[in-house]
Amino acid sequence: MSFFGKIDFNELSETDRAIYHYMASQSDKIPYMRVREIAKESHTSASSVMRFIRKLGFESFTEFRTHFKVPDFESADFLSSLTVLSAEHFPRDIEGKITRIAEKMIACENIIFYGIGASASICEYAARRFATIGFNSFALVDHTYPIGAKLKNTSENMLIALSVTGTTTEVVEVVNGFRNNPDFTTVAITSDANSTLAKMSDYMLDYSIDVQRINKHEDLTSQIPSMFLVESLSEVVRKIANA
Template sequence: MSFFGKIDFNTLSDTDRAIYHYLSSNSDKVPYMRVREIATESHTSSSSVMRFIRKIGYESFSDFRKEFRGDDSIVTGQYSLSFPTLTPEQFTRNLQDKLQIIAEKIIECDNVILFGIGNSGYVCDYIARRLAILGCNAFAMTDATYPISTKLKNTADNMVIPVSVSGMTTEILEIVSGLTKEEDMTIVAVTSDASSSLSNMADYVLDYRVERYRINHHDDLTSQIPCIFLLESLTNIVASLER
């Protein structure tokens, strides 16, 4: 959806975020809804919806809804085949410093666990393999029922890297919530929402911005390229520290 590119998340209030999350999760309905209906469903007000729409660059609700309707990849369920590109605006300004700090901590860790489900799980497998090649004791966890707390019971200096586009995946939140109580545990969240529940639990957040694509309501075609870029960059810094 093209309106995602107009958003500066740092300027959004809690009410704005509620509206944003409703719009992004119900993109198939929005082109046919009134302002009042969006306000009711997002538990906000009509005036708040209109302020949000103007904040992201539209002069009227009609202009916003017209552009929403024009996005065939969402309304008709057809995925855009245009190749996604990376831009500096998708990442925080202090990204390099943050990656350096996390990479140095990885070097000191006895265990590095990447945790993700679905498409994020495949990313975890890939990055865990890269870290293992570099000599890190890293592995991917893609099963939310895996007894991770028991496995790490008698260990120290552990890092868990939960990967979730929304930062709101229930299974991931439950696991991470339990791990935050463990001693010598560092949580590094990788997500597209810096204000998500997952981000709030983490010691460090590697956040990015990406358009979310879903077809048939549940099938996720959101690009993992920004996420992979962050994690590959992290492993490259680890490699440079290991030399």
């Protein structure tokens, strides 16, 4: 996984990786350390630490250290968390979007829910829910799976990609492979209506949510909005199918 989403881990030198691994494992200490302390503990040099920080896009160590501080989510008020599904967190035309996708979905032979990480769990739930109401649906949680070959001789397929940020490289690459394919309709469920995934998809269901991470790369962002959209979509599909 890329560090802060700003750098490709495969492009890092051995020295960069040593610094990366130390920072990732000691994220709670980094905001209170000096450059020389990080260099000593990671068995590198101060100049190497600074070069790595600039690769991440920061001009100074002070800027980096400020950004690195982990927000305190433990004090979040219970009642405020209940507002995650309030109307203001969804676009005004969300019901119309759901209806249009549902009408398209009715004619689909295959419905594929695709996502990785936390989104993968929602995909498995979504696939099970749609299978329950009579649709041939399944979850794709491995971006290396040859989904194109599996569905080569099929038509009227829908690929629904779930990504909170809409910028997850693996998700974007898979969906990009089905762009302009007449046998596939692509749908994005994401919190960023202006993301790469949203812009490349035929349809989009978007919502607003605060991205929450610990240790800088471990995702704690709520999946409740995406689950709500999946359930809403399934209910509309069920009603149309039974009408």
